Structures are given as C-alpha cells and as structure tokens.
Amino acid sequence: MYNPNLPSCTLCTKNPADKSGSHIIPHFLIKSMVNENNSKGRDKEISHLIGGIAANTFFGRQVTPESIDEVLGRDLTDEELEHNINHYVKDNFLCTACEKRLSVLESYYAENESKITDYQDCQINQVNSGMALLFWASILWRISITNFGGLKLVPKEKDKLRRLLDLVLNEDIEQILQNIQKHRDLISIFNYVVLIDSADTDPTSFFVFINPFQRRPYSIVLNKHVLFFYFKKSHFHQLEQDFFGYEKLINSHYLNPTDSTEIVCKIPLTISEKAKTELLAFKSSKMISQLQIQLNNAFRQNFPEIPHNILFEITSEIITEYIMGETIGQRYSANRFNAIIMDVFLKHIGQNQ
Ligand SMILES: [Zn+2]
Numbered sequence: 377m378y379n380p381n382l383p384s385c386t387l388c389t390k391n392p393a394d395k396s397g398s399h400i401i402p403h404f405l406i407k408s409m410v411n412e413n414n415s416k417g418r419d420k421e422i423s424h425l426i427g428g429i430a431a432n433t434f435f436g437r438q439v440t441p442e443s444i445d446e447v448l449g450r451d452l453t454d455e456e457l458e459h460n461i462n463h464y465v466k467d468n469f470l471c472t473a474c475e476k477r478l479s480v481l482e483s484y485y486a487e488n489e490s491k492i493t494d495y496q497d498c499q500i501n502q503v504n505s506g507m508a509l510l511f512w513a514s515i516l517w518r519i520s521i522t523n524f525g526g527l528k529l530v531p532k533e534k535d536k537l538r539r540l541l542d543l544v545l546n547e548d549i550e551q552i553l554q555n556i557q558k559h560r561d562l563i564s565i566f567n568y569v570v571l572i573d574s575a576d577t578d579p580t581s582f583f584v585f586i587n588p589f590q591r592r593p594y595s596i597v598l599n600k601h602v603l604f605f606y607f608k609k610s611h612f613h614q615l616e617q618d619f620f621g622y623e624k625l626i627n628s629h630y631l632n633p634t635d636s637t638e639i640v641c642k643i644p645l646t647i648s649e650k651a652k653t654e655l656l657a658f659k660s661s662k663m664i665s666q667l668q669i670q671l672n673n674a675f676r677q678n679f680p681e682i683p684h685n686i687l688f689e690i691t692s693e694i695i696t697e698y699i700m701g702e703t704i705g706q707r708y709s710a711n712r713f714n715a716i717i718m719d720v721f722l723k724h725i726g727q728n729q
C-alpha cells in the first residue's frame with residue numbers, strides 16, 4: 377500500500393522506497409564469513425561490526441541458542457534482541473522494482489562467477505565484462521548511499537553510478553545485456569581490479585573492511601574479494617595508495633572491464649596472510665586511539681585529566697581482552713569494557729585510601 381511518508385527510491389528516484397531488508401552487500405559474497413558453521417541459507421548469519429571501540433554482534437533468526445552461547449558465553453538479553461540488526465541490510469532505500477533489477481544482476485553474477493577457468497595467478501570467469509562492472513559498481517554505490525563503513529562517494533561520482541545503473545539495469549537479463557551493448561561508451565569509462573583469496577582458511581579470519589579516505593582507487597575488502605574501483609583511467613596510472621599490501625597485485629593485465637569476460641587475480645597465500653595481520657593491527661590501533669579519546673573525555677567531566685598510569689593500565693587490560701577474551705562476543709563488547717574500566721578505577725581508588 378502507498379505510504380506517503382516513504383522517501384523516494386535512491387536508484388530510480390521516482391518510486392517510493394518501499395523495500396525493507398535490502399542487502400547493501402550481496403549475501404552470497406559474505407556467506408562463508410557470516411553463516412553459522414558455514415551453513416547454507418539466510419537467517420543463519422552471525423556477524424560482528426566493529427565501530428568505535430566495541431563491536432556489535434548480529435544473530436540471524438535461525439541461529440541456534442548453542443551458537444549464541446558459544447559466541448557470547450550467555451543468552452541474548454531482551455534489549456539485545458530488540459536491537460539485533462543485520463549490519464549488511466538496510467530498509468527503505470530501494471523500491472521493489474529496483475530491488476528486483478539488482479537481484480537479477482546478482483543472481484547472474486553469482487551463477488557465472490563460479491564457472492571459472494583457472495590459471496596460475498588468475499581466474500577468468502564466465503561473467504560478461506559489462507555485467508561484472510555493473511555488479512561491482514552497484515555494490516560501491518549501495519555502500520555509499522547507505523554510508524556503510526563511513527564511505528561516501530563525491531556527489532558527482534555517486535550520480536554517475538546511479539545514472540548508469542538506472543539506465544542499464546532491467547528485470548529481464550537479456551535486456552540488460554542489450555543495454556550494455558548499447559551503452560558501452562558509458563560503461564568503459566570505469567575501471568576496476570578485483571582480487572580473490574581462494575585459500576580455504578578459517579572463515580573467521582575474513583572481514584568486510586572499508587577505508588573511507590582512500591578514493592583513488594576506492595578500496596574495499598569484501599570477505600574473500602578485494603575491490604579497487606577507478607572513476608578515471610588516469611587514476612590507474614597514478615601513484616598507488618597503500619592497502620595492506622594487496623595493492624602490489626594491481627597491474628594492467630588484471631584491469632576490467634575486458635573485451636569479453638571478467639578477470640580476477642588470485643591473492644598468493646603469503647600476501648593474504650600478511651595483509652590480514654596488517655588489517656587487524658590497523659583496526660586495533662584505531663580502536664585503541666578511540667578508546668583513549670573516550671576515556672579522557674569521560675574522565676574530564678569530573679577531573680582535569682586522566683592520569684597516564686590509569687590510562688595505560690586500562691588500555692593494556694583491554695588489549696589483553698581483545699586478544700585473550702573468552703568468547704568473540706565478550707572480547708569486543710562494550711559491557712566488558714565498562715567492567716574492565718571500573719575494575720581499574722576501583723583498584724586505584726582503593727590504593728589511594
Ligand atoms: Zn526504484
């Protein structure tokens with residue numbers, strides 16, 4: 377039923393954005409990372425979104441109580457159930473028709489990506505190169521539209537992607553392929569390189585990671601894929617920005633769109649392991665500096681400045697918790713941090729009396 381309070385769809389800009397539960401990142405890309413014990417299907421996701429100093433954990437509707445206990449060391453509270461929101465999904469930014477157009481593109485990509493020819497350092501799949509470009513462009517656009525991970529395309533870039541997607545996407549796959557032929561000139565101004573980590577390692581060692589300040593190229597880790605997206609070909613030839621060592625694999629042999637189907641560069645195990653360690657270190661250092669700012673701010677409301685020894689002790693206790701905490705959910709929970717902070721303060725107050 378028409379609801380006048382709904383915003384307009386961000387893709388067609390015409391229909392009311394009546395669709396709830398639209399995926400920002402297609403489920404099949406992150407399935408191996410978020411699904412309970414690598415199970416199939418939706419509603420079985422367990423995902424951790426790290427923002428600021430703590431993490432927010434989401435449990436899909438069909439996750440078993442045993443798995444919740446394994447992650448949190450306890451049941452979910454009523455409050456947590458109420459605020460249990462899937463980080464990769466958002467309501468009311470698309471209309472039903474546009475959601476359908478995007479799902480046609482995603483299903484096509486998922487199906488044809490799996491048909492691969494394997495070479496030593498790359499894979500060539502059966503995805504039409506124009507379709508592949510639209511697929512990755514649609515993810516970058518959705519990330520920006522929903523401000524996921526703090527990434528925002530500049531308005532001109534965002535509009536370029538929106539217009540391309542709106543012009544070419546259709547509910548009929550054959551029509552999209554025809555539109556690609558017709559609008560080749562519009563599609564070929566964009567370029568990207570996509571890498572894949574094909575090592576069958578622990579799914580919990582994979583992430584979604586976005587650095588919103590990296591723009592030339594836009595650089596995103598999406599579970600096993602790493603995407604570098606260029607709005608101008610000239611950016612490709614400019615100095616590369618550091619992205620945990622993944623950028624070393626970028627070269628013109630892997631530049632998409634190609635004349636036929638998509639080419640995907642495989643990430644060697646040595647680069648993958650080093651990059652994941654660097655990525656974790658980067659995330660931890662961001663969390664620690666956020667933590668210290670918040671502690672100082674909280675303390676300053678009552679005292680001039682937090683003594684260095686207390687700040688140091690709290691920080692090191694929390695770092696220990698990040699590494700050694702009993703369960704993943706506990707390790708990064710805000711409640712656990714509060715308990716640590718209180719413990720340290722109470723110990724020092726006790727010493728001073
Ligand atoms: Zn729409």
